[in-house]
Amino acid sequence: MHIDSAADSSPAKPVWLFELPGIRWDESDALRARQQLSDLDLDVLTAVSEEETWIYAPAQHRRATEKSDESQLLLATMLGADINALPGYRHRSLDRLLSLGDVTAGRRQPWHYTSQTDIPEHVENEFNRWFDEEHLPQLAGVDGTMHAARYRTNGSPRYIACYDLEQREIQGGPAWRTAIATPWRDRIHKEFLKPRRLMLKRL
Incomplete structure (x- = not known):
């Protein structure tokens, strides 16, 4: 879907x-x-x-x-x-920065993938533009991603992105890898501080 x-x-x-x-x-x-x-x-x-x-x-x-x-x-x-x-x-x-897709449908999905990081101040503006203009929309558009959102937190890591998935294998699958394989992502990704990724099962 x-x-x-x-x-x-x-x-x-x-x-x-x-x-x-x-x-x-x-x-x-x-x-x-x-x-x-x-x-x-x-x-x-x-x-x-x-x-x-x-x-x-x-x-x-x-x-x-x-x-x-x-x-x-x-x-x-x-x-x-x-x-x-x-x-x-x-x-x-958490303060929501961007939400894409159907929130209600997202809450019904069994899998919730999260990615979080701090980012140096000198690239923070570009990091936010990349996430809003390219990264989150492309991952939200992968079949089986029912909802995607990103937040700014009051702690560390400062930024967190969340993806509600129909199947666990969507994350890291061929379409996912294609969506993230961009020069802009490669440049910004090198600036991540204390990144953490976690797959969770909804109860």
Whole structure:
């Protein structure tokens, strides 16, 4: 299926990303978290190659995204744990820069591929132009990529891109490799700092 790669111009809602290294949830864990916070639309995923769980949650208030006590309370509620006995985790707020494709269809896909990096200040403007004008649109146009989005975070790595896929093999497949094989990508890619890529399975 080939998606409509029109940009989503609707107002972006603030999002929290919780990363739990060393913890691999299953479907029952995800169900428990959703039951604990039934008023929030949680997107729960577990990494394929690492022991790690990710949770995207809508931020209730913009100011709250900067308060660690708010994130601790939310995670404690999801885990059904005491706030003073939380496992190690990372928390970042995400500001959406660009969204392509169908968000709702994307949330129904089993695979969620992510790529994140910091970037030197002297090439940051070009990095953002490359991502918006070439990289994200070309990957969003690969058959089986139902939704693609990129965000600026309040932590490190500063930029994260996400792709909701019908099949895991789409990432790295022939069409994917063709989409990323450009001179502009080769030039910008050399400037990446602390890049990290992770395939996750949606629960």
